[in-house]
Amino acid sequence: MLTNVAAVLLDGVHPFELGVVCEVFGIDRSDEDLPVYDFAVVSAEGPALRTHVGGLTVTTSHGLDRLDEADLIAVPAGSDYARREYPPALLDALVRAVEHGARVLSVCSGVFVLGAAGLLDGRRCAVHWRQSGELVRQCPRAIVEPDVLYVDEDPVITSAGTAAGIDACLHIVRKEQGTEVANKIARRMVVPPHRDGGQAQYIERPLPRSRCDTVGEVLSWMERHLDREVTVEQLAARAHMSPRTFARRFQQETGTTPYRWLLRQRVLLAQELLEGTDDTVDAIAARTGFGTAAALRHQFVRALNTTPNAYRRAFRGPQAA
Template sequence: MLKNVAVALLDGVHPFELGVVCEVFGLDRSDEGLPVYDFAVVSAEGPTLTTHVPGFTVATPHGPDRLDEADLIAVPAGSEYLVRDYPPALLSALVRAVDRGATVLSVCSGAFVLGAAGLLDGRRCAVHWRHVEELALRYPRAIVEPDVLYVDAGRVITSAGTAAGIDACLHIVRREQGTEVANRIARRMVVPPHRDGGQAQYIERPLPLSSCDTVGEVLAWMDQHLAEEMTVEQLAARAHMSPRTFARRFQQETGTTPYRWILRQRVLLAQRLLEATDETVDAIAARTGFGSAAAMRHQFLRTVGTTPHAYRRTFRGPEAA
């Protein structure tokens, strides 16, 4: 049973990510019949910590020893977490916690602390989409999932960006104390108890740049004619190559196939139109080359992790959807 929660802080902690954990686990909601946790903010680097907001500091009497009592240890994001070293006492406390059956949680770049403790080795994990490549490079034994909001790997739970920390905290409550408790806390916070999709819907993927001019002109033409049917033979003719040579060059210069490149650009265009216009899904499907709303929904769900209607509702509000 989850009763004792500690948040482990380092210099440069992000106040919002700290606040996310405090909001879910640190408030007394006993007047509504909700659980009250034995909650503590713990410093791994002295009684007073800086944050990434100038002039904003955090003071706490609790040191790393307090972590040994916790059923859940949360590590929120912080500035410089990608490049700094971490106190050995904190890393040891995290390892001991998992060994004795407690749960550890990271929010955003807090995953780098768990990685330094060796807790991501052989485990699926999540981090903010901007840090996916660095986390995978730093900890090659970690199985980094780029398109999810959070990952529950048993005793190690990792989450992506800021709001995904809320998702992960509510997931822990749901896992440990049931759906009703998690839903009531979410209602009190005025947040959804569970969000559809993954962080793929929040990732900006600009038009890939070609490393040379072999297929550059064809890429530009493709981007301007996404609504049209295209075949490798037609594209190869524009590039004055054989289809086989064109396909090979395209893969070398873009890292993907013509079909996947077109599909991804069509989804990106659909995202922009869903965000910025009132056009119907049918009209957007026609403009982006999907042909039908059903085809667009299928590819959108595979690529972004949510439906076009849900995506529009997320970025423009329920009235737009």
């Protein structure tokens, strides 16, 4: 039963991501017949912490010993979390909490703290798409899903940037207290009551990246020729490898198969064209290698849970479609 929640902070914490956790778990809503959590803000680095907003600091009287009582420990995002060292006592406390049956939740870059504690090893996890490459590099044993809102690998829940933290928090409430309670809190916050964790982040189309140069040139070629139909055999020949070796190297260096990588890049290019051009869906389908509007629509819905026209309207207004 979820009754005791702690948000643990480090220097440079982001106020919005902290506010998300406080809004869901830290407000007394007993007058609305909603659960009241025993909530505390905990400092991992002294009683006063700076935020990434100039001149704004956070003070709290709670230290790491407060985490021993928590059913849920939330780690909000912070500046440079991907490039700093963490207090060993904090990492030990997080591991100990999970061993004793508590859940841990990260919001955006807070996931790097969980990774440093070894809590992502062998687990699927979410992060803001701009930090997915760095998380893969730092936590090679984690299964990073760079384009979803949140991942529940109980007892470790990870969410992507900013508002996705709201979705993950409400997901936990829904899981513990039911849909009605989660919907009431969402209504108070004036946010959608439920966005599934697998819903895709709206991300920019990234340049192809590889952890080494083995398939880097092939990735660049694929990026430039998304409209072409290619086989693994043809790609392997470009890399001067056997198809079997190429497929294995590709999986090792990109975390996915050539087909799935190509499919994702095509969807991302379609997003870019829907946002920035007046091309018809048929024309976009041709430019992105899907061939027909029906094929594009099918893959777009599978990847983003929305149609191309609905996506265009969301970014450019009702008249765009």
